[in-house]
Amino acid sequence: MLKALIQKEILLEWRQKAAFNGILLYLISTIFVCYLSFGLKSNVISPISWNALFWIIILFAAVNSVTKSFIGQSVGRQLYYYTIASPQHIIIAKVIYNTVMLVILALVGFGCYSLVMGSPVTNIGLFLIDVFMAAVGFSITLTMVSGISSKANNSTTLMAILSFPIILPMLMMVIKISKNAIDGLEWSSSSNELLTLGAINLIVGAVTYVLFPYLWRN
């Protein structure tokens, strides 16, 4: 069932390629806007600003891409899924699918961003793990919040104001780890942050798993 649901998400995405391409273009244009606004040649921006700017861009792209996981769906289709699948399966499938999408987005973003802004990252392995953990955390939180805000009228505003404060602790950890990756510190110096980030993801994931059925039941 889980596999079928993930397949369905990927198939739907493939059929509306414009939506995914739109998000990719959104990401790349944002990067280009930042690049031109700073008015710089490569490698002039300080590593701290590089880091903060990168994660802000990724955060906004993530909010925009995950928003549509519930908000775009028609009521009739939701009712149909409700009859054939359990809510736990649906949320797990959506979270896995969104994680994969966010990892792709973040990697493409990292590529384009380093192309124009230069890349101060020295410990690539740590940085990639950080990107993956961030994708998991963002995807869980944003999928859940998208489910919440899809029930209300002004859902796009709600999406931002509900998710930003919840994501902030995660984002602080993610930025710290990626700063360590930029400074090329050894792995042991980031283990504390990695553990905390994993714990936050675990808490948010467990709560989402328990709460989503109540949201879904309508």
Next chain:
Amino acid sequence: MKRNWWKFIAALLLIYTVIGGFLFDAPRLNILNETIRALHFHVPMWFGMIILLTVSVIYSIKYLSSSDSKNDMIAVSFANVGMVLGVLGILTGMIWAQFTWGEWWSGDPKQNAAAIGLLIYAAYFVLRGSLEDPQQKARISAVYNIFAFAALIPLLFVLPRLTDSLHPGNGGNPGFNAYDLDSNLRLVFYPAVIGWTLMGVWITSLLIRISAIAEKRNTY
């Protein structure tokens, strides 16, 4: 009259807190000086906020398992008053920070965490405002309340301990226990915690009664 005994206790404890907090002997310490008296106002308000918000989450869970709209009303009222205590807590903290750290807002991890916490609960009220169907409003805001509370716990109790902070009790700074060698502070502090919490519960009970009356008037 008999059922209201705890309200008298709340009032008495708070009168005692104000008089004792300002007039009793406090330990003389460098830098802190008289600002140590903020302990009787700032810290108990945060304690009260945490207690009230926890009660609010418990009633949200109760609502999800029972679908009784009374539980939802209680949860919102507790969140409301918890938020008021939170704002008071952050304001008293800022006053203290101005006179000990020299800045109203110095980007201390605990200050930032407190601000994020307030943002989360502000978002909770905006969410409630933008849902119209009362049952849906109750259910979805209960879900968000629990979700947000779970995200708040690492924020308030774990993250500040990982980073260096100037806040008492963090990063090698002495906490509450180091100050009150003469335990004069304890004499006011514990009653203050109970007093502020009872006051919060009192205000909440009034809010609950008001919304119960409003609901009754709407149904007839």
